[in-house]
Amino acid sequence: MDDAELMARELASQKATFRALAVGSAGGEVLERDGLLACLSPGTPDTSIPNGVFYGDAEALLAAREELEELYARAGVRAWTVWVRPGDREVARALEAAGHALDGTPALMAARIEEMDLEPRGALDLVADARWEEVGRVNDVAYGAPHFERLLQGARPPGLVAYAARAGGHVAAVACVVHEDGDCGVSLVATVQEARGRGLCSELLRLALREAHAAGCVTTSLEATALGQPVYERLGYRVLGRIEMWEHRVPAPAV
Numbered sequence: 004m005d006d007a008e009l010m011a012r013e014l015a016s017q018k019a020t021f022r023a024l025a026v027g028s029a030g031g032e033v034l035e036r037d038g039l040l041a042c043l044s045p046g047t048p049d050t051s052i053p054n055g056v057f058y059g060d061a062e063a064l065l066a067a068r069e070e071l072e073e074l075y076a077r078a079g080v081r082a083w084t085v086w087v088r089p090g091d092r093e094v095a096r097a098l099e100a101a102g103h104a105l106d107g108t109p110a111l112m113a114a115r116i117e118e119m120d121l122e123p124r125g126a127l128d129l130v131a132d133a134r135w136e137e138v139g140r141v142n143d144v145a146y147g148a149p150h151f152e153r154l155l156q157g158a159r160p161p162g163l164v165a166y167a168a169r170a171g172g173h174v175a176a177v178a179c180v181v182h183e184d185g186d187c188g189v190s191l192v193a194t195v196q197e198a199r200g201r202g203l204c205s206e207l208l209r210l211a212l213r214e215a216h217a218a219g220c221v222t223t224s225l226e227a228t229a230l231g232q233p234v235y236e237r238l239g240y241r242v243l244g245r246i247e248m249w250e251h252r253v254p255a256p257a258v
Contacts, residue, residue, distance in 0.1 A: 004222065006243050009113040010089070011127045013224035013243075016188025017086070018057050019162060023055065027160030037063040039193035041071055043078045050150045051082035051106065051250045058085075061071055061094050066103060074252065080092065080253040089244025098249040106250035110212075110232050112240040113224040116187065118213045119239035122207045124202060133167035135160070138191055141167075141177045146228075147195035165191075166207045180211045191224035205234060218252035 018040050025042035027029035031053075034041040038059035047053055056071060058064040059198035064085065075083045085103065087094050088112060099105075121255050130137075135158045139151035167177045179191040189211070212223055226246055227235050236242075 005034040006035055009222060009224065010243055012086070012184070012186040012222050013057065013111055013113055013226075014057065016181055016183040016186045016224050017226065019183040019189045020179075021053070021055050021057065022190050023160035023181065024154065024158070025234065027163070028053075028154050028158045029156070032078075037067075039063050039067060041074065042216065043075065043080060044154055045078050045080055047150060047154045048078075048080045050154070050169040051083050051084040051248075052150060052251065053154050054080050056083065056085045058088075061088075061091055064094060065097050068098070072101075074144075074251075075251075081254070082250060084248045084250045087247040087249055089246060091247075095249060096246055101251075101254060103249040103251045105247060107248040107256045108245045109226040109228055109248070110154075110242045111244045111246050112224070112227050112232070112235050112242055113124070113222060114238075114240045116221060116223055118211055119212065119223075121189075121213050121216075123209060124206055127203070127206050127210070130167040130169060130170040133165040133174070133177065135165060137174045138165050138177045138179060141174060141189055141195055144195050151191065162191075164211070166211050168203050168207055170195075170198040170201065176207055178211060180203060180206045180215060182215055184216060185219065185221050186189060187212060187220040187221060187223040192225075192231060205238060214248065 021042045025033050031047045032043050040057045044053040135155040139155035142151045143149050165179050167174050176194040183189045
């Protein structure tokens, strides 16, 4: 399997993840056409990550950009992001000219599961039925930004599976996966600061990937922050390129 196929699988899993987050949260919806997926999460109108746009065809994206701006404005969403595929410089330039700003460059990473060493390294105090609010809370605490607890309050994202582990009696590490056409897409991986360095997230991912492989997944993919990239590399993921997050933001109304 070449890198192009791995990248295509990552895009499919990324779309499946964000589609599930949108439709599973209060007031969320999606627009899909011509390989374009626009996720709207009005409950977090100033948070661009869940209000994301994903595409397979650059021309279709650019043709729809003004329509997307109007769509988000009608929904009351003030910040939304286009996840630009590695190497799509024309798209990046067009978005910048339209007022988008570069907001992040996560690493696109992938691996063949059978080539990874997923043997357990230690015991976990697993949470049998992790609540989505807890997944959001741990992500917010870990990254210092109040985004996901609000988004996931009462959420039921279809197709997403949450894994969580306790430390000191409290939920301290979380990870989520989606099984999409043979790929295990990983997202929302986080550990609270006081529990870092214990390998909790690595062990959660080994468990999730063992179960995904048993269920028929042959590859795994994710988008990594600078903090997470070394952790994933030690698990056997490799960087295939960098995604650029081009954000469009309008000021919140004065109060």
